[in-house]
Amino acid sequence: MMALITASILLSTPLNASVGRACLEFYSGQKAAFHRAQLVKDFLHYEVTNQIDRQEFVRGDIQTGRPNRIVIEFENSKLKFLNDVLNDKDLITSIDNFANSYILTRIKRWIYGHFDLGVSFKTYTDGKSLTIIIDARQRFTEADLERVDAVFEKFQENLGLMLKSKKLFRDSDKIEEWFRMGVGRTADEAYFSARISRKLSGPNIVTHYSNPLVQKKLTTLLFHAEDNRQRIAKIPELSSLLQKEEMTGNLVPKLELFEILRKISDPEEVRKTIQANLHIDITKDHSELLSIYAEIVDLLNPKFFVVDQTVVTLENAVNGGIVIDRKGMGSANQLATAIAAAKASSPFEFLVYNRMEEKKVTDEISLYRKTMETEWGAKCRGDDCVIEDLSKIDIPSFLNSPLIKGQRVVVIPAGIEQSHHRSEMSTHGETIEKLFVKRLIEGLPTQDYKNLTFAINFKTTNMNIGAVELIVNPIGPVLDVYLQQKIRDSFSAALIEFNDGRAKQNKPSTYYPYGVKTL
DSSP states (O other): OHHHHHHHHHHOOOOOOOOOHHHHHHHHSSTTHHHHHHHHHHHTTOOSSOHHHHHHHHHSOTTOOOTTEEEEEEEETTHHHHHHHHOOHHHHHHHHHHHHHHHHHHHHHHHHHHOOSOOEEEEEEOSSEEEEEEEOSSOOOHHHHHHHHHHHHHHHHHHHHHHHHTTSSOTTSOGGGTEEEEEESSHHHHHHHHHHHTTOOSSOOEEETTSHHHHHHHHHHHHHHHHHHHHHHTOGGGGGGEEEOTTTOOEEEOHHHHHHHTTOOOHHHHHHHIIIIIOOOOOHHHHHHHHHHHHHHHHTOOOOOOSOOOOOOSTTOTTOEEEEEOTTHHHHHHHHHHHHHHHOSSHHHHHHHHHHHHHHHHHHHHHHHHHHHHHHOOEEETTEEEESOGGGOOHHHHHHSTTTTTOEEEEEOTTOOOHHHHHHHHHHHHHHHHHHHHHHTTTOOHHHHTTEEEEEEEOOSSTTEEEEEEEEEESSSOOOHHHHHHHHHHHHHHHHHHHHHHHHTTOOOEEEEEEEEEO
């Protein structure tokens, strides 16, 4: 029990942003509409780093530490908050591009102006975060790093003031605490330092991998990951939820268990969901152990470096478009990290194994993206893809593609004039699909739904108002009467739940079911 308490304290997140009514009214109001539109216009497609920059970065020896090298990881720790409140992918991408551009420009200018070391830069950004490798002829001392700390704090303050001046946030929002920075001698060291910085309360500080606090945190995370894994492996009731890691034979959770654990954190809800979806009864103590283990593994996930950073947006989808979200990649990442942690006996070994396992997942994503782009003309970024011209796509053929099996699909019709509305409606569709699937799989055996593919098809061109159709593609046997009714009921209930949630946020919507179409 003491280990569970210690791990719970370790995982506590002090960086909470309030989502009260006043906050929601401000962010959803019209007063900042002009500034938001201008920011999206200027920064949605802004390339903080281009493809050549990213190719040189990824091909370089980014995981070898050198005394004449420092690596900086800069990230937005409030992405989930912004997604929940703003509900606008294009705007969030634009905010991050603006912030990354600002910080990169300031750091380069300051380094060139204060270090006569013949410095060179390698840069990488994925829209959510920025990685900067600075190589010099001479070694960077700890005193040099302290100088970087001091100026970064000022950069943060200025960044917050600039975003507030654009009327994107309230004066009371502590934007200067949203962005975090980690520093190390390798890309992974900087990344994990930044992740640990998320867990530190108060004004932003630059976290160094060499800092004993970071070393202790990482060692402690690995200790608790292994301690919890061993506890889980000894529980007979959980044996059917575990799989063997090949090299050591150590047991780690299966992919379907991680799919539950990364979406739900409350132990009682975890217990109920495992019972409903996987039909296995476990105790609340066991679900608490699983939840804490999954949170630790999530903190240990590595950063993925992808060269092609195509902006996936429906901005040009005047003829309608499709958004495809590949499910399960987050869970695959967690499983890969769990395997690496189960192999490792030290932080150094963990970083090595973590990269080896990460490459397997990255290779799978790369193959998926290339096939989507070749076969369907999609534009992809990571595991998210969009098709910008619905008129060129036969929906039944598309949903019958093996690539689309089990993915989250949202269809946006032609005739929506404002690109902002197309973007926001696609996020509405994704949320509706999640609510629908959550209801559908409760109490259903896995084999009843694992071969089903669903698409949310908007039959309205008006955001927040109108009919929504559910398209079902059953790959395999014909749906029985019971399952057909459960699909209809779950879809209707999901729309009601979505509308109720929007009303609570003071963003009313009145979507209603157009019907369920089975291919």
